Amino acid sequence: MEYRSQNLARGWIELSEDYQIVDLTLTLPRNPRSPYTPRDVASIRWIVLHHSAGPADQTPDSIARFHIETRGWSSIAYNYLIYEDGRILAARPLDVVPACVKGHNEESLCICFVGDFSARPPSPTAIAAGVWLTHLLRNAYMQIVGVRGHREMPDQATPCPGAAFDLVGYRAQAGMPA
Ligand SMILES: [Zn+2]
Secondary structure (H helix, E strand, C coil): CCEEEEECCCCEEEEECCCCEEECCCCCCCCCCCCCCECCHHHCCEEEEEECCCCCCCCHHHHHHHHHHCCCCCCCCCCEEECCCCCEEECCCCCECCCCCCCCCCCEEEEEECCCCCCCCCCHHHHHHHHHHHHHHHHHCCCCCEEEEHHHCCCCCCCCCCCCCCHHHHHHHHCCCC
């Protein structure tokens, strides 16, 4: 298999040619009143899955602006976005604290499936891209112990990533525990 290298978390990791990760970490809008808080990537324990709970075609820029202007956060909350067509976008660097699991951001790495999966699941293409990314991240950061839905993290009052998102099936495909 062919591999190429890409700098994602300001460290080099190997990517297969099956999928590409488009890096938006330096180009998405930022909040001038709320700088990023650095973290050591060694603190990451969980890959946490979300949905955006909005339109499937909402742009990364639009999500980032909502998080900045309405939530007051530093930038987009999530580390990665996955679209229904399988596109994977790096959104927030891994070496800063994300804003996606209240009380547990320091140990979380957040992947957001763009769309609302309350009543229907993500496309098989999106799930396959997510499972591929989950493998990649698990192999790059061996201290990661599991993959969970947002609602499965402690003290989270949310149905995220949507009632129709099959977390058990996702873990089975990823070969990872909760
Ligand atoms: Zn969520």
